[in-house]
Amino acid sequence: GQQVMQIPQYQHVQEGEDFTTYCNSSTTLSNIQWYKQRPGGHPVFLIQLVKSGEVKKQKRLTFQFGEAKKNSSLHITATQTTDVGTYFCAGPGGGATNKLIFGTGTLLAVQP
């Protein structure tokens, strides 16, 4: 079945350092969504990318959708302690259900 993998599984950085998580799908995606889950909280929608090669920015966060629409990345510039959490990518499962297939997630720890 369709799989969405993320690397790394865990990343520990010093505050101020950059961070990148990569998302890879086994199938081509019509779009990709990114969610953030704070420790003890629930996933919250961040952004959706639709076009091949699309790049979107939200302040220090830069999201990119690959040309082949099978991979995506999230880059955080100059991390802050508020960036701590698990970042998930998610893509449509296809077919009539279109259920979201969530990636395995990347847990980001930021040391002050």
Next chain:
Amino acid sequence: DGGITQSPKYLFRKEGQNVTLSCEQNLNHDAMYWYRQDPGQGLRLIYYSQIVNDFQKGDIAEGYSVSREKKESFPLTVTSAQKNPTAFYLCASRPKASSSDTQYFGPGTRLTVL
């Protein structure tokens, strides 16, 4: 998140007992979902419903049951047949089961079976 409520936040049950987790949404969303999350793990889909009176099994449906009698409600029952029920349970909804729709999550219920 905003219009999706799950109760209670923490739930303790004895082994062998069935327990029902509540999920209510006032967003007028058609599609609703139940996920299970174990510590340090991703989200695994238990059941989902695209419309009232219809639901489908997700990837880990064994030991769980659901109903969708009303658009705004999608309760999940964790039965005694579920071998490892202790986990964080998340309910979510989408306007429609469309590929471009954002998913909105409730605050979750942490179930501990003693």
